[in-house]
Amino acid sequence: MFAIFVPKITMLFEFILIILILLSLFIFLLPRFLVILPTNHFAIVERLGVYNRTLSSGTNLIIWPIEILKELNWSCPVKRISGQMGLLENIQLDVPPIKCISQDRVNVSIDGTLFFSIKTPRVAVYEADDVLNQFYQTAFQAIRNIVGGINVADLTGKDSLLGKQIVGYINERIDKRGIMCREVIIQHLDVDKTEVTYQLEAKIDLQQREHEYELRQAKHRAELMKIEIDATGLTPEQRIEMKRAESIGKAQFIVGLELIRRKS
Numbered sequence: 001m002f003a004i005f006v007p008k009i010t011m012l013f014e015f016i017l018i019i020l021i022l023l024s025l026f027i028f029l030l031p032r033f034l035v036i037l038p039t040n041h042f043a044i045v046e047r048l049g050v051y052n053r054t055l056s057s058g059t060n061l062i063i064w065p066i067e068i069l070k071e072l073n074w075s076c077p078v079k080r081i082s083g084q085m086g087l088l089e090n091i092q093l094d095v096p097p098i099k100c101i102s103q104d105r106v107n108v109s110i111d112g113t114l115f116f117s118i119k120t121p122r123v124a125v126y127e128a129d130d131v132l133n134q135f136y137q138t139a140f141q142a143i144r145n146i147v148g149g150i151n152v153a154d155l156t157g158k159d160s161l162l163g164k165q166i167v168g169y170i171n172e173r174i175d176k177r178g179i180m181c182r183e184v185i186i187q188h189l190d191v192d193k194t195e196v197t198y199q200l201e202a203k204i205d206l207q208q209r210e211h212e213y214e215l216r217q218a219k220h221r222a223e224l225m226k227i228e229i230d231a232t233g234l235t236p237e238q239r240i241e242m243k244r245a246e247s248i249g250k251a252q253f254i255v256g257l258e259l260i261r262r263k264s
Helices: 002-033 121-126 131-148 159-174 193-232 236-246 250-263
Strands: 034-037 041-047 050-055 058-061 067-069 072-076 079-083 091-101 107-118 179-191
Touching: 002 034, 034 041, 041 121, 050 121, 072 131, 079 091, 079 131, 091 131, 107 131, 131 159, 131 179, 159 179
Parallel strands: none
Antiparallel strands: 034 058, 041 050, 041 067, 072 079, 091 107, 107 179
16 A cells, blocks of 8 residues: 555655746746836846847846846946946935136135936946046036136135036036936035235235335326426416316316416
8 A cells, every 4th residue: 555655755746846946946037037126226128239228117027048137337436336227316426625726826625526317328328438437527627627717705605606517517518428417515615725815915915016106106297297387487376276277187287277377
């Protein structure tokens, strides 16, 4: 009787073994076919090495091994993005302190945080050569060029306005690369106070020199005018009237002189 049940037990074990093997294969291969993307993420599907479609957030199916997810490999001096999925919105990029020279020749150090989005994943991945590095270099150039065109007095306390100008500058130059700069937050803006003090002192000194020069010129003109009045042989009353005429301009002075001579 025992011999009768042996084949049945053997068949049962074989059936269980087959089920376990199939289950193991299913568990192993399921991640290859099923792609689950978190919110605000994307992935690029390539079919036989060529772009096929862009996957969005949620559950997606692919035909493995004909279709695979493209590996992202973006890098810049301060950040690296790699893997089979990427963020779409609010990608943060911290910019280290950048040395700039303002329009009035003052040394300025500025750093901040940039937020950008992937507007068109296919363009960002295929039509741009390392889009992250291009964005970083464009932001670096934007900060230096914009700060270089503004005086220090216009930079102080205007971080928000400066950030908007940097955003506009960046987006004008990366519009066709599949990404968009959303916001720039200025963290620190340090001005070389020694340079500012030196320029202020130089400006004050120049103003003093100009004032002294104007005084010397006025004194010289007064002396010439006195000699000219003395040469005319006018009386004190006539000289007083001449000085009054002088206050309304040189042209009227000449007319006044002629009138005084007629009176005498």
